[in-house]
Amino acid sequence: MIEYLIMIIAVVSAILALVQRDLLKAAILTGISGAAIAFLFQILLAPDVALTQAIVGAAIIPVFISLAIKKTRRDDG
Amino acid sequence: MLDLQLASLFTVGFLIVIGLFSAIFIDNVIKKLMGIAFIEEGVNLFIVTLGYKEGGIVPIYLPGMDANWFSSTAAYPLPYGLVLTSIVIGASTLAVMLALTMVLYKKYGTLSASKMLASREESELNE
């Protein structure tokens, strides 16, 4: 059951990230989507890929995006 | 109840469509790049889903396992090896694009893709 919940979280947080006005919140939601996909990799019998995705998708990509937002602007426009 | 592999493929479809929509139609460059990250995650999930086997085990061969039993129950490990590379490629591409966005923000003072491209076309016409 939990795997279907995780799939829904991955898709919904991706949609929420794109409708968000505040880009910082959007970056965090991208991280949530990445983390959900990492859990999904674990369920799909790929623990090594899940480890990489957890680091890259849930930590590195949101941090990169937030750094870029810090250097540019936070609101959508 | 849906089959896990099929449900995972639906997730892939949603992620790729959301990503393509935002990469093509949303004006804000950072959101375009987020959409691109979603496309990459969707494709990675697709390739991992290929290797999954219903009721299988993680493809790590431990001492004491029967080789025939292992080869018939373990998931297919080749796609997993491929995805590792592709995750890293996706992250590095995103980093380069974010760096270019920061440089362009300094020049134009906006994150809107249409404004950046519009001023580019004008300067080309004036040349």
Next chain:
Amino acid sequence: MNELIPIMVIIPMTCALLLSLFSNQNKLIKGLAFFVAICIPIIPLLSNYGLHYFGGHAPLISNLTGVLYHPAVTYSFQSLQKLFIFLLGILVFLVVFIYINSYKKASGPYLFLIFMGTAAITALMLSDDIFHMFIFFEIAALVQVGIIAASSIEDRYETALKYMIMGSIGGPMLLLGIGILLAITGSVNITDIVYAINHNLVSMNSPVFLLACGLIFFGWLYTSGLPPFHTIKSAVYSKAEPHAAALLQAFTVITLVSILIAMFRIFSNLPIFEALLVGFALLAMILGISMALTQNDFRRMIGFLAVGELGFIVLGIGLNTEFALTAGLFQAINEMIVTALLFIGFGVVADLIKTSDIRKTGGLIAYYPKLAIMILIGGFSMAGVPPLNGFQSKLMLIQASLSSGFPEISIIAILVSIATFVVFVKVFYAMFLKPKPNDLVIPNKKVPRSTIFAMAILLIMCIILGLFPSIITGYISGFVGGLL
């Protein structure tokens, strides 16, 4: 010596890393870059034809089905690979030579990009494994973006970002297509996939197989700059430094050829595949030439002409006869040489007079006569004037399309050649022959000697290949015979 096959990729890659490491020691990196640039064209000449299995995992025979399959990443080195890697090596040598002679302080990261790109393109040409090709496809795209961003031309970052955003749509689509092929054949090795397809283990008419074809085709269109990506590709060429633009178009041609050969081996049984290739080839030729006619910027014009010429290569492969394939691949080699010559020539002129608008130029023949003659001969070769190399390959292509029963295509090809000639004469007149406008300031600077040397070598290659095309076509037809 089969051990030399992976060395062709390893040497430029190691050299790139070393250059980036020692980037503050000017003399050292100049010397190293020059030395490795000499080595790169020599290695393919010394190496023997053959296969190389990474990790020594030789092919296995399955106990159940008796089918041979390849567990290792395989490099296949044959006559075509030898030819293309040798020519790429010559171009890299000339580009590095121009670069280290025209800049007092060589930049380590820039040379890193050049050598990394060379390694990536060599690996693309050698590889017999589609996923391996995807990795180097992405590295090549990143390198191209880096080379544009490192130039000093206005609006380079915009072009770089636009090219990358399109690339990040094209790249995952290519990967998705590779994933589908992996799903239906269980392998990423091209030889294994071709075996599965030829022995009816895969249904040819299944929509999934067609989808894989479409997705890989889309990724290939992006990387080779055929329509709908011709505008961005020509912008990429015009935003790079002149010598870098010459290298970038060589990268594009080799990427196009290597992925096209892989696709040809996998999908050539699909009836729609040849129609797709010929359709996009004609579209590229016509769009390239018509966009070139409307431009006022001569760098953009050559960029569009280069894209239009790519159409001839694809046309040759799309006609799918042995003669047409030979003609198409021969055209690829000629295009690499001639376009490099023109990019270097026009780029140097634009650098000297600080403008690339043909309405503001004129009368340059009195100042740069050597350059003018070399550009003129190069342009004639591109337009297909006998006895230069462009004429030989275009003649072969037209004969091939006539003999395979498509006289319409040969008429279009002739018309496009004539239009190329018109565009070229227009540019040449506007730049060199027209009276000099009063507000054009010509600086008291000579054309760098290294540039003249590089252009002369390319020109000599043009003329030799034009007079003796059998030097090259022998190599190619040997490869094509094994392909069909």
